[in-house]
Amino acid sequence: MMICEFCEGVTRSRNVKRQHWMNKKLYIVENVQAEVCTECGERYFHAKTLDAVDEYLSKKHSVEKRISVEIVRFVPATA
Numbered sequence: 914m915m916i917c918e919f920c921e922g923v924t925r926s927r928n929v930k931r932q933h934w935m936n937k938k939l940y941i942v943e944n945v946q947a948e949v950c951t952e953c954g955e956r957y958f959h960a961k962t963l964d965a966v967d968e969y970l971s972k973k974h975s976v977e978k979r980i981s982v983e984i985v986r987f988v989p990a991t992a
């Protein structure tokens with residue numbers, strides 16, 4: 914358990930889905946351990962966990978699904 918840096922709420926250990934960049938590639942990785950703030954939902958990942966994800970992805974691994982992603986430059990509406 915940790916105290917949230919933003920709202921001082923307490924965190925709970927949970928397995929979450931994470932957007933993870935490695936070698937300029939984006940992965941959506943499910944089942945990653947995080948501390949999640951029970952108040953604001955902010956997520957904290959241990960460096961050790963992120964290193965383990967990097968290592969997992971750099972080796973042969975199974976792929977659940979592939980999706981395509983739009984990269985968009987947001988243009989706000991003029992008031």
Ligand SMILES: [Zn+2]
Pocket residue numbers: 917918919920921922950951952953954955
């Ligand atoms: Zn918080």
